[in-house]
Amino acid sequence: MHYPEPLAKLISELEKLPGVGPKTAQRLAFHIMRAPREDAIRLSEAIAEVRDRVGYCERCFNFSDKPICDICSDPRRDQSIICVVEEARDVVAIEKTGEFHGLYHVLQGAISPIDNVGPEEIRLSELVERLGDGTVTEIVVATNPNVEGEATALYLARLIKPLEITITRIASGLPVGGDLEYADEVTLGRALSGRRKL
Amino acid sequence: MHYPEPLAKLISELEKLPGVGPKTAQRLAFHIMRAPREDAIRLSEAIAEVRDRVGYCERCFNFSDKPICDICSDPRRDQSIICVVEEARDVVAIEKTGEFHGLYHVLQGAISPIDNVGPEEIRLSELVERLGDGTVTEIVVATNPNVEGEATALYLARLIKPLEITITRIASGLPVGGDLEYADEVTLGRALSGRRKL
Numbered sequence: 001m002h003y004p005e006p007l008a009k010l011i012s013e014l015e016k017l018p019g020v021g022p023k024t025a026q027r028l029a030f031h032i033m034r035a036p037r038e039d040a041i042r043l044s045e046a047i048a049e050v051r052d053r054v055g056y057c058e059r060c061f062n063f064s065d066k067p068i069c070d071i072c073s074d075p076r077r078d079q080s081i082i083c084v085v086e087e088a089r090d091v092v093a094i095e096k097t098g099e100f101h102g103l104y105h106v107l108q109g110a111i112s113p114i115d116n117v118g119p120e121e122i123r124l125s126e127l128v129e130r131l132g133d134g135t136v137t138e139i140v141v142a143t144n145p146n147v148e149g150e151a152t153a154l155y156l157a158r159l160i161k162p163l164e165i166t167i168t169r170i171a172s173g174l175p176v177g178g179d180l181e182y183a184d185e186v187t188l189g190r191a192l193s194g195r196r197k198l
Numbered sequence: 199m200h201y202p203e204p205l206a207k208l209i210s211e212l213e214k215l216p217g218v219g220p221k222t223a224q225r226l227a228f229h230i231m232r233a234p235r236e237d238a239i240r241l242s243e244a245i246a247e248v249r250d251r252v253g254y255c256e257r258c259f260n261f262s263d264k265p266i267c268d269i270c271s272d273p274r275r276d277q278s279i280i281c282v283v284e285e286a287r288d289v290v291a292i293e294k295t296g297e298f299h300g301l302y303h304v305l306q307g308a309i310s311p312i313d314n315v316g317p318e319e320i321r322l323s324e325l326v327e328r329l330g331d332g333t334v335t336e337i338v339v340a341t342n343p344n345v346e347g348e349a350t351a352l353y354l355a356r357l358i359k360p361l362e363i364t365i366t367r368i369a370s371g372l373p374v375g376g377d378l379e380y381a382d383e384v385t386l387g388r389a390l391s392g393r394r395k396l
Contacts (some may be wrong), residue, residue: 065202
């Protein structure tokens with residue numbers, strides 16, 4: 001292809017983004033070329049700035065531009081309950097529900113022997129450290145309902161058991177608005193075994 | 199949402215890209231946060247650099263990092279034939295076919311009264327200027343086969359007629375590997391009227 005070298009470089013950098021193939025990378029690069037110059041500069045600066053100014057909260061390991069994130073330092077949040085998630089994006093998803101008012105702990109991964117990720121590779125010891133002073137009385141394990149997430153939840157349950165802290169797991173079952181007919185058998189099985197009194 | 203401010207800014211900048219909605223923007227931003235720092239910096243620099251170093255070829259208005267682009271300054275290319283396209287991405291598409299060895303002219307748009315784009319808004323006068331010295335003997339009009347592209351092709355044909363230059367239009371018809379049954383009637387009609395002797 002007859003791309004000028006800086007354009008070829010931009011396309012190859014864009015291709016490294018998730019879900020961006022060669023065609024999309026080219027479309028994005030051509031858009032960046034044609035868009036107002038200020039837009040391109042703002043995007044370039046935003047990318048550099050996010051890496052310079054955003055790091056991890058020292059307590060919960062969510063993304064934060066301060067040593068302690070806004071959620072951890074908010075006195076109105078329930079300090080006695082911690083929701084454990086795999087990734088920062090899961091915090092966003094749970095915050096959107098408006099149903100949870102406690103604190104979070106982002107593991108930054110899940111136990112996955114196949115990917116060589118053991119308990120030491122994720123932020124488990126940091127979680128146990130947070131439980132030391134007796135403030136926390138409940139841990140809600142909100143790892144993904146897949147093999148890695150379940151393994152992590154089980155490991156966590158065993159790890160926390162001696163501490164006399166209630167440990168709960170988010171419910172698996174039919175999605176709201178879903179249809180029994182189209183549910184897979186594992187999900188339907190979980191929905192049955194997790195049935196609750198009305 | 200509890201995004202740190204630089205992260206919120208990056209997400210809103212990413213949302214301006216074509217085909218990128220709020221969910222994709224969040225996914226891309228989170229990827230940029232987790233990817234190796236060098237990758238993020240390289241992407242940021244590539245965006246800034248492409249706007250600093252890539253402009254338009256003074257002759258054909260394709261993207262170029264030099265005053266005259268590689269295609270225009272390549273002596274092996276047939277200087278007597280110019281393929282007229284709407285956008286720089288169309289040059290890439292035609293180059294990929296390997297079927298065209300002449301020069302290009304990028305109009306940077308198509309005539310579209312509904313969008314207030316008249317013949318003066320696109321690079322038509324610059325094309326006519328290129329035809330002045332008599333080197334060019336054929337113009338291949340490869341604007342898109344839609345209303346705007348056809349209008350531009352017709353306007354161009356009228357504009358160039360007095361110059362005694364052959365003007366051709368790329369063929370419309372069934373895509374290779376396509377199926378007669380699923381072709382729309384306009385395309386099939388074009389395929390019939392554009393039939394060629396075997």
